Amino acid sequence: MSDTRPLAVVTGGSSGIGFELAAQFAAHGYDVAISGQSDRVFASADTLRTDHGVEAHPYRGDASTYDGVEGFWTFVADLDRPVAAAALNVGIGLGGAFVDNTLEDEFKVIAVNVTGTVHFAKRVVQHMAANGQGRILVVSSVSATTPTPYETVYGPSKAFGFSFAESLREELRDSGISVTALLPGATDSDFHANAGMGNTTYGDNSWKNDKTEVARQGYEALEAGVDHVVGGDDKTKQQAVDNRTTPETVKAARMAENSKPR
Numbered sequence: 001m002s003d004t005r006p007l008a009v010v011t012g013g014s015s016g017i018g019f020e021l022a023a024q025f026a027a028h029g030y031d032v033a034i035s036g037q038s039d040r041v042f043a044s045a046d047t048l049r050t051d052h053g054v055e056a057h058p059y060r061g062d063a064s065t066y067d068g069v070e071g072f073w074t075f076v077a078d079l080d081r082p083v084a085a086a087a088l089n090v091g092i093g094l095g096g097a098f099v100d101n102t103l104e105d106e107f108k109v110i111a112v113n114v115t116g117t118v119h120f121a122k123r124v125v126q127h128m129a130a131n132g133q134g135r136i137l138v139v140s141s142v143s144a145t146t147p148t149p150y151e152t153v154y155g156p157s158k159a160f161g162f163s164f165a166e167s168l169r170e171e172l173r174d175s176g177i178s179v180t181a182l183l184p185g186a187t188d189s190d191f192h193a194n195a196g197m198g199n200t201t202y203g204d205n206s207w208k209n210d211k212t213e214v215a216r217q218g219y220e221a222l223e224a225g226v227d228h229v230v231g232g233d234d235k236t237k238q239q240a241v242d243n244r245t246t247p248e249t250v251k252a253a254r255m256a257e258n259s260k261p262r
C-alpha cells in the first residue's frame, strides 16, 4: 500500500470525463479509486496503473441504486486511507420528448444524478469532516444554466448539482474542505450516444469539447479551490456567461433546435 500518495475517488471514472479526471489525479501523484457500471472499470484501472505507476482500485456497481452507491463507498472505506479528493462525476443523460419517455428512465436519471450524488457526498463529506480536510469536485454541466427541452429531466438534475455544490461549499468554508463545481459544455465522450441522442446535433462528437481538456480544467479548479469552472473552449465559457442574461424562453428555443430528435 502506498503510504505517501494521497487518495482520490472518482465516481464514473471508467470512461469519458471521469476517466480523464482519474488520469489527472494519477498524473499528479494520487492513487485512485474509480467506479463504473461495466467491466470496463477493471481495464481502465489497469491503464491508470500502467500509465502512471500509481495504485488504481476499480469497483463495479450500479450508481442508480442505494446498494451500488453504498457499495462503492464501503469499498473506498475498506482501503482504510484518508480520501484527499473526490470527484462526484457519474451522471447519465436521456434524450427524447418527456411525453414519450418512460417514467422508469426519467427516474433513473434522477437516481444517478441527484439521489446518488447526495448519497455519495454524504459519505465523503462526513469522512473528510472527521479528517478536517479534503477537496470535492461536483460535475454539473452548462446545462445547469439553461432550460434543456428534449433533455427535460437531465438539465434540472445538473442544475441541482451546481446549486448543491455552491451551497455545500459555503457550509464547509471553515472546515478545511473545499467544494468546486465543474460545468462542462458538450464534450466528446460516449455521453450523448448513451443518452439516446445520436439523432440530434449532439450525435456528432467532432465539434464538441475535448474530454481531456475539460478534465484538466476541472482538476486545476479543484486544486485551486475555486467555486466553479466552466469546462471547455472559449466559446463554451462565453456561452455560460451569456446564459446569465439571456431570457429562459430564448435559451429554451435554442436548446430545442440542437436536442430535438430529427
Ligand SMILES: NC(=O)c1ccc[n+]([C@@H]2O[C@H](COP(=O)([O-])OP(=O)(O)OC[C@H]3O[C@@H](n4cnc5c(N)ncnc54)[C@H](OP(=O)(O)O)[C@@H]3O)[C@@H](O)[C@H]2O)c1
Pocket (backbone or CB within 6 Å): 011, 012, 013, 014, 015, 016, 017, 018, 019, 035, 036, 037, 038, 039, 040, 041, 061, 062, 063, 064, 068, 089, 090, 091, 092, 093, 112, 139, 140, 141, 142, 143, 158, 183, 184, 185, 186, 187, 188, 189, 190, 191, 192, 194
Ligand atoms: N459529455 C458531455 O457532453 C457532458 C456535458 C456536461 C456535463 N457532463 C457530465 O459529465 C459527467 C460524466 O459524463 P461523461 O460525458 O463522461 O459520460 P460517459 O462517457 O457516458 O461516462 C459515464 C461514466 O459513468 C459510468 N456510469 C454510467 N451509468 C452508471 C451507473 N448506473 N452506475 C455506475 N456507473 C455508471 C460509466 O461507466 P461505464 O464505463 O461502465 O459505462 C462511465 O464511467 C456526467 O455527470 C455528465 O452529466 C457531460
